[in-house]
Amino acid sequence: MKKIILAIIAIVLIAVLPVLKLQSIQEKYLPSESTTSYELRNEATEIFAKGLSYKTISQVPRMIDSAAFEGLFEHLQTSFPTVYEKLQIDTVSTHTLWMKLGGSSTNAENMLFISHLDVVPVDPKTMKDWEAEPFAGEIVDDYVYGRGALDDKASAFGILESLETLLSNDWQPSHNFYFCFGQDEEIGGRNGAGVAAAMCREKGITFRTIFDEAGTISVGSVPGLENTPVALIGVAEKGYISVEVNFEQPGGHSSMPDTENAILSASAFITSLNEEPIFSPEFTEPLQGFMTHLAPEMSFGLKWAFGLRPLTNSLILSNYQGSSTGRALTTNTAVATMVGAGIKDNVVPSSSRVVCNTRILPGYSIEDIVQAYSKRASQYGGTVSWYNDYGSGPTPTSSYEGKDFINLGQSIRATFPEALISPYLTLGGTDSKNFEGLSDQTYRFLPIALTPEDLPRIHGINERIHVEAYRDLCRFYLDLFQRI
Ligand SMILES: [Zn+2]
Structure with missing residues (x-):
């Protein structure tokens, strides 16, 4: 009997402790003193x-x-x-x-x-x-x-x-x-x-x-x-950078196309950005602050999930991947924004270009991003040939x-x-x-x-x-x- 009671107490503690751990920190934002209220002009x-x-x-x-x-x-x-x-x-x-x-x-x-x-x-x-x-x-x-x-x-x-x-x-x-x-x-x-x-x-x-x-x-x-x-x-x-990736493959007559060409390489590369993102999601410092400020204000279940961090980090991060805002907050986004290839309808082009834009998370440099693109591009036979010089780090x-x-x-x-x-x-x-x-x-x-x-x-x-x-x-x- 004693063991059962102890077990129940342990279970209750495991369930409740993470929630108790999260204390609201909103009180410090209650105005400590009031300012003079002035009338605004009608116009x-x-x-x-x-x-x-x-x-x-x-x-x-x-x-x-x-x-x-x-x-x-x-x-x-x-x-x-x-x-x-x-x-x-x-x-x-x-x-x-x-x-x-x-x-x-x-x-x-x-x-x-x-x-x-x-x-x-x-x-x-x-x-x-x-x-x-x-x-x-x-x-x-x-x-x-x-x-x-x-x-x-x-x-x-x-x-x-x-x-x-x-x-x-x-x-x-x-x-x-x-x-x-x-x-x-x-x-x-x-x-x-x-x-x-x-x-x-x-x-x-x-x-x-x-x-x-x-x-x-x-x-x-x-x-x-x-x-x-x-x-x-x-x-x-977040920082900002665009890179251009170039693909070169022998072209030829469209009446006898090969099974590989510059357009297909570019398209496989672009698809990979979505299906296998270059960067894994993570919590940066602003997001850590976001969670400590807001988790204590959430429902019991969410408090519990946030209270059990870092154990639940991967669960929370995977949840964030469900929306474009969530992904933008937790990853170095990578998206193709311009593509180009071809000069005539019956010619398989020998080159193609893809411009990709990335918004850079705090903690990463422009060089980190360019390197990562180079690595991914090389898997598809591409090279990063250019990136814009007005890019800015986070x-x-x-x-x-x-x-x-x-x-x-x-x-x-x-x-x-x-x-x-x-x-x-x-x-x-x-x-x-x-x-x-x-x-x-x-x-x-x-x-x-x-x-x-x-x-x-x-x-x-x-x-x-x-x-x-x-x-x-x-x-x-x-x-x-x-x-x-
Ligand atoms: Zn503005």
Whole structure:
């Protein structure tokens, strides 16, 4: 009898211990003190909406629409008069705004806030699917429609609106606030934020913390937390590289084809990327933080699975492979994006080329990726002949224990009380990568709540933001600027 009781106790402990081990760490993000709440201007939303009417489009090959940028700058200057009166404002490169607001403290540290003023183009074929003109700054049913409504004019205008509000109330930060509004983030940022960063290097300006766009408040997208908004703060950014793989095989007349040729080799190589991924999935540091922040908030079963880590790591990782986001978070993705071969319909070509794109996990270098491609390509008779020189390695991972991560978390909770806070891995690129080495901490967060159905609107059709969501975004910056 005693043995049975002991066995039951042991089983219960094994079942419950992993769950008990996971303690919520969300409490540190409850606002430790409240900031002054200032009234936003009534016209804030209209000012923002008009900002979307300037076609500050970034495209390749590079053609900058100077008139659009000049128009936008004029609009900013008339809309934010106190900002233009009190800040030191310079134009860097051709159309990047660099602003400075000096702090009052004798030990003032430098903080940098980044956003970008350029937007992606609208595919003309999709124009008819828009519920409002993408470059008219229209407000329909309380939504502001247009390119930049989410990415990233919302952030630029929100920052300026809250500054205008604070400065009109004679507020001054204790630290030095710098602002960078880039001109070409959507094509890598080299001519905008890149030039601003070079200027900082030259002048020896470094930053305590850099804040940029990227992670949002995810509503319904985090598995296991479908009913809770989760603020995802990018603490690292994946790298980027494209490689070209070439295959050469004797070609010939298509009337008597061989069983092997350059197209077949390329196709076998491409298929292998999917069926037998070059890299195995793994947890990087941002994902470790993601799990420690969110697992304690999940259901008993999921807590149990996460609590038993590292025993359950492979189970969790294999689960992640079920979705494109999960795979992107845990692997060096590898996908063919361009293929080419052939000159005539009745000639079997003697060469083919495949361009593949990889987003690089923290911890890997560009060389690691090129080597891995070379190894895989050689199994199919291919060679890596070229890779783009504008590739960038992954960024270092910033701490999610430090003061400004907590400040950021508290400002999120002050504005969006329901949201859980978590570090995250940014999958795309942001302007902040240009500032690598100029700060130990870079946090990428855009204070907008997005549901799975909102996500395709970014760079897609019907990009829009609710007028109240825009005002919340402004309130978030009001809180963050004061909290820092
Ligand atoms: Zn962006």
